[in-house]
Amino acid sequence: MKPLVFETRELTKKYGSAFALQHLNMTIEEGDIYGFVGENGAGKSTLMKVIGGLVHPTSGEVSLFGQREKQELIRARRQVGFLIETPSLYPHMNAEENLGFYCRIFGIQDKARIGEVLQTVALTDAGSKKTSQYSLGMRQRLGLAIALLNHPKFLVLDEPINGLDPVGIVDMRRILELLAHEQGVTILISSHILGELQLLATKYGFIHQGRLIKEVSAGELLQSAQSMITISTPHQAAAMSLLKEKLQLEDISINTAGAIEIPKAAADLEQLMTVLLQQGIPVEGFNLSAPNLEHYYMDLIGGKGQ
Numbered sequence: 001m002k003p004l005v006f007e008t009r010e011l012t013k014k015y016g017s018a019f020a021l022q023h024l025n026m027t028i029e030e031g032d033i034y035g036f037v038g039e040n041g042a043g044k045s046t047l048m049k050v051i052g053g054l055v056h057p058t059s060g061e062v063s064l065f066g067q068r069e070k071q072e073l074i075r076a077r078r079q080v081g082f083l084i085e086t087p088s089l090y091p092h093m094n095a096e097e098n099l100g101f102y103c104r105i106f107g108i109q110d111k112a113r114i115g116e117v118l119q120t121v122a123l124t125d126a127g128s129k130k131t132s133q134y135s136l137g138m139r140q141r142l143g144l145a146i147a148l149l150n151h152p153k154f155l156v157l158d159e160p161i162n163g164l165d166p167v168g169i170v171d172m173r174r175i176l177e178l179l180a181h182e183q184g185v186t187i188l189i190s191s192h193i194l195g196e197l198q199l200l201a202t203k204y205g206f207i208h209q210g211r212l213i214k215e216v217s218a219g220e221l222l223q224s225a226q227s228m229i230t231i232s233t234p235h236q237a238a239a240m241s242l243l244k245e246k247l248q249l250e251d252i253s254i255n256t257a258g259a260i261e262i263p264k265a266a267a268d269l270e271q272l273m274t275v276l277l278q279q280g281i282p283v284e285g286f287n288l289s290a291p292n293l294e295h296y297y298m299d300l301i302g303g304k305g306q
């Protein structure tokens with residue numbers, strides 16, 4: 001087992017009588033890209049704010065780089081970079097000036113660091129442009145640059161790709177991959193964009209109503225999640241009832257792209273096609289999709305939803 005970067009034991013946070021976190025036991029090892037998944041209000045931001053010292057636990061224990069005591073934790077936090085909320089930027093200043101401002105706050109003397117972090121987040125060319133002219137993707141990357149100023153070993157990112165366009169999402173992924181693979185930075189990242197998270201994460205934690213219901217490695221997820229057959233047809237309803245009736249398929253649904261989805265374990269593709277085509281139902285396309293995070297998550301919280 002690699003050294004632990006972050007660990008909680010029975011961590012609980014209550015706001016009044018409501019639990020935001022309940023008896024959370026979570027572990028992040030050095031080198032993990034830990035994808036944190038849960039519904040709105042599940043407790044992801046609260047946990048990240050606990051790491052940052054912005055929220056104080058009601059009970060339980062938190063450890064950062066093996067440090068648990070209050071003063072040690074404050075010191076350990078200097079090795080952590082945070083992008084928890086939309087970064088506070090001065091719009092009339094350019095990226096270099098904004099970073100200079102944060103250098104003063106963090107007590108960073110080495111001004112060469114500004115150029116380094118701008119290069120890491122691919123903003124070198126835009127370094128002298130006023131941030132009021134930045135796109136959301138550029139602002140998020142500058143927020144990440146601020147988080148990187150103090151050479152963090154651990155990055156905590158709360159929905160960093162939320163609201164970004166496809167190019168912005170890919171840019172952010174490439175930067176995070178570079179940080180993880182070439183600089184050995186450990187990352188905790190939350191996102192509702194599960195398809196994207198799956199491209200990045202090496203481990204997942206699933207939180208539901210303040211409880212960590214599962215921690216699983218990317219490899220374990222792939223082994224345990226199901227492959228799915230997807231079928232596109234303009235006659236969805238007729239196709240669904242036909243397949244249910246003729247093949248006694250229970251676990252059949254429509255995915256977000258509007259295609260019919262059947263677990264591979266429950267049916268044979270040839271049989272499905274034969275049934276549909278014999279009844280004159282046109283099939284526009286079919287596909288066998290690899291196990292994915294979205295299905296795994298939906299199966300996991302099945303019956304536990306709101």
Ligand SMILES: Nc1ncnc2c1ncn2[C@@H]1O[C@H](COP(=O)(O)OP(=O)(O)OP(=O)(O)O)[C@@H](O)[C@H]1O
Pocket residue numbers: 015019020038039040041042043044045046047
């Ligand atoms: N300052 C606060 N005072 C009272 N309740 C709070 C406070 N902050 C968070 N909560 C509550 O704690 C619970 C967890 O919220 P949290 O923001 O951590 O969820 P989240 O998983 O980050 O959600 P989202 O995906 O919407 O960002 C929610 O029920 C929320 O309403």
